[in-house]
Amino acid sequence: MRKILITGGAGFIGSHVVRRFVTRYPSYTIVNLDKLTYAGNLENLRDVEGLPNYHFEKGDILNVRFLTDVFKRYEIDGVIHLAAESHVDRSLHNPAEFAVTNVIGTIQLLNAALTAWDGAFQGKLFYHISTDEVYGTAAPGTYFTETTPIDPRSPYSASKASSDHFVTAFNNSYGLPTVISRCSNNYGPYQFPEKLIPLMINNIRLRKPLPVYGEGENIRDWLYVEDHACAIDKIFHSGEVGTVYNIGGNNEWKNIDLVKLLCRIMDQKLGREEGESAKLITFVKDRPGHDLRYAIDASKVISETGWRPETSFDIGLEKTVDWYLANDAWLNHVTSGEYLRYYEEMYKNR
Ligand code: NAD
Ligand code: TYD
Numbered sequence: 001m002r003k004i005l006i007t008g009g010a011g012f013i014g015s016h017v018v019r020r021f022v023t024r025y026p027s028y029t030i031v032n033l034d035k036l037t038y039a040g041n042l043e044n045l046r047d048v049e050g051l052p053n054y055h056f057e058k059g060d061i062l063n064v065r066f067l068t069d070v071f072k073r074y075e076i077d078g079v080i081h082l083a084a085e086s087h088v089d090r091s092l093h094n095p096a097e098f099a100v101t102n103v104i105g106t107i108q109l110l111n112a113a114l115t116a117w118d119g120a121f122q123g124k125l126f127y128h129i130s131t132d133e134v135y136g137t138a139a140p141g142t143y144f145t146e147t148t149p150i151d152p153r154s155p156y157s158a159s160k161a162s163s164d165h166f167v168t169a170f171n172n173s174y175g176l177p178t179v180i181s182r183c184s185n186n187y188g189p190y191q192f193p194e195k196l197i198p199l200m201i202n203n204i205r206l207r208k209p210l211p212v213y214g215e216g217e218n219i220r221d222w223l224y225v226e227d228h229a230c231a232i233d234k235i236f237h238s239g240e241v242g243t244v245y246n247i248g249g250n251n252e253w254k255n256i257d258l259v260k261l262l263c264r265i266m267d268q269k270l271g272r273e274e275g276e277s278a279k280l281i282t283f284v285k286d287r288p289g290h291d292l293r294y295a296i297d298a299s300k301v302i303s304e305t306g307w308r309p310e311t312s313f314d315i316g317l318e319k320t321v322d323w324y325l326a327n328d329a330w331l332n333h334v335t336s337g338e339y340l341r342y343y344e345e346m347y348k349n350r
Helices: 012-024 064-074 088-093 095-117 155-174 196-206 225-238 255-269 299-305 313-326 328-334 338-347
Strands: 003-007 029-034 054-058 078-081 125-131 178-183 185-187 210-213 219-224 244-247 252-254 281-284
Touching: 003 012, 003 064, 012 029, 012 225, 029 064, 054 064, 064 095, 078 095, 078 225, 088 095, 088 155, 095 125, 095 155, 125 155, 125 225, 155 178, 178 225, 185 196, 185 225, 185 313, 196 210, 196 255, 196 313, 196 328, 210 255, 219 225, 219 255, 219 313, 225 244, 225 299, 244 299, 252 255, 255 281, 255 313, 313 328
Parallel strands: 003 029, 003 078, 029 054, 078 125, 125 178, 178 244, 185 219, 210 281
Antiparallel strands: 219 252
């Protein structure tokens, strides 16, 4: 029996974590706390929302009174903290919002756990979900390990790095049982189409230009989102308190090669002539301070928890494309209104 608070559970990764926990652990109580920003969508959880061990609380991690009440009402004994502003391009437009949500929000949540648990730390865990981007950019041939110095280079990664430091500080200063994991780029169903893969799938579908930043030479290490959720499960249950785990897919792709691959897959699926979608590729002004490469050494989580990525990129991408094509209503819904205005604004000067 556990009573777990999952923050950001209506977002992309959070919804997969919630789904995994409510279905695999029927004896656990799972409380999804989410503010439902543009990135949070309860449609992501429609298939599990009726389960008796699932509860939703709409609210803000910045709201101390609300957090105190949730901890008390559900007798929370574990936290998996995913709520965050998560998009680098948005962080370049509004860094303060990232500091408020990701740094102050995390501190408020840490404080709420510390107060609620009041020194009775046995069986408690505060698990903070972070990102490989806190390590900065990886030189060719090198990989981020858990001891690689933190060197964030965008407002998003700076806010995540800062929140990581506060988590460590609460562990060190107050004995709060914490664990942190830092994962590489995720992809899969329910990802908001401002991130590379769903944005390209959506634009290919609509025959819109495919905006590749710079020359498309930047490299990311892609992991299927359900593999990340599985790693979170393993670390939550058997990770060593007070430590950090890196998670990655050992699957590095240059953006341009990935976009071309998506074009090929979608030409086939949509019955288009080979090469038709690739004609939509448009090189646009680069992202300022664009990190060249992220690359994770995941050997610690593999050797300590037995986790390993199970979904090959071929299969994961195909599943992802199929999901977006089958769920065009979801796509149309999340790309209407506010997002359309954002899209025009973000890409107008590129
Ligand atoms: P997302 O943007 O899809 O979802 C974030 C969720 O947090 C949304 O549901 C949103 O409504 C909620 N939220 C935002 N501000 C909130 C607040 N003040 N109070 C309560 N809820 C709030 O993000 P994601 O891609 O699912 O990422 C989840 C976490 O994983 C983030 O912490 C991110 O830094 C980390 N991460 C993401 C990736 C990736 O590739 N997407 C990789 C590594 C780590
Ligand atoms: P993104 O999905 O925003 O993730 P992150 O920046 O956190 O790694 O972007 C992945 C890569 O794709 C990154 O190198 C930026 C690039 N990119 C484009 O070339 N065009 C786009 O429209 C987007 C959104 C990203």
